[in-house]
Amino acid sequence: MRICVANLLGILKESVNADIIFSILEELQPNKLSINELAEAILSIERKYAQRFGTEHVNNFGTGGDWKKTINISTMSSIIAARHFLPIVKVGTSHVTSSWGSREFFDALKLSGNNLIEDYLRISEFRYIGLEELGIPYSNPLRAARRDLFENEFLDIFKVIFPISNLTGSLGQVNGVSDVRYLSIFVDIVRHLRRNSIILHNENGIDEIFSGGNVIIEIRDGRVKEEYLTIGPYSEETSEFMKESSSVLHHVDKFERILLKKCPASALETVGYNISAVTKLKMPFVPINDIYDMVSNVI
Structure with a gap:
């Protein structure tokens, strides 16, 4: 008998065995489920765990899990965007496939x-909220099971239901999608739920705008518009700068260099386009290059 998708988190909360969790998640791969089943799971999570934040804001939550070992561009971009353009709540977790997740990076910030970063965080209308702070059970056995899914090239239901769930009462969401196999699933669910969303995918399997080809999908009131953007290729210096560092403190140093504009120009361009993608949520169907022209004059 099929496991009830809407009760998935309750089932996992009772399990401490990674092998059992893996078998459950293998059965519940999103490509094996209907859009209605996935949408009901998302609505169930929202009914139980969502909180409403007072300020009108947008929500940024990517799929992660790409094993590309790059710096946390989405968090950096969200902090800068929230300083200059619109309030943002970043929802995230500790690392699953990287050395440092958004949780570790934000805590390190x-x-x-660093006086510059502390002042920037104080002024920026940015807030970070972890899944655990919302009461969502997220254990080490679950992380281990999800890593096994990735290594077996199985799709992961949590890469769909967590990012699409509106857990903060936002006006719209930015969802980075690392694996192209999820793109159509995201589009179909967001349209089904009548949500406003920006979905990002880089051809190199990264859930942010990055070097190479990028697709930016804007969904608003059921209408879908796609844009394509090419960045790079990066120089050797930029490629090194964009790599995940051995210490999360090095990420902090890189963020300071971005704020001071002492990083490679193409790294700053990449951050600027990610800021532009978030800002699209308050500028419906404006081409991303037009938004980037505005953003680049500010940052």
Whole structure:
């Protein structure tokens, strides 16, 4: 008998065995489920866990899990965008396939003792919220099972239901999608739920705008518009700058260099386009290059 998708989190909360969790997630791969089943799971999560934040804002939550070992561009871009353009709540987790997840990176920013970054966070209308702070069960056995899914090239239901769930009462969401196999699933669910969303995918399997070809899908009131953007190729210096560092504190240093514009120009361009993607949510169907022209004059 099929496991009830809407009760998935309750089932996993009772399990501490990674092998059992893997078998459940293997059965519930999103390509094996209907859009209605996935939408009901998302609505069930929202009914149980969503919180409403007072300020009108947008929500940024990517799929992650790409194993590309790049710096956390989405968090950096969200902080800058929230300083200049619109309030943002970033929803995230600790690392699954990277050395540092958005949780570790944001905690390192707060504890860095860097006056520039502390002042920037104080002024920016940015807030970070982890799944655990919303009461969503997320255990180490679950992380292990999800890594096994990735290594077996299975689709992961959590890469769909967590990012699409509107857990903060936002006006719209930015969802980065690393694996192209998820793109049509995201589009179909967002349209089904009548959500406003920006979906990002890089051809190199990254859930942010990055070097190479990028697709930017804007969905608003059921209408879908796609844009394509090419960045790079990166120089050797930029490629090194964009790599995940051995210490999360090095990521903090790189963020400071971005704020001071002391990073490679193409790295700053990449951050600018990611800021532009978030800002699209308050500028319906404006071409991303037009938004980038505005953003680049500010950052």
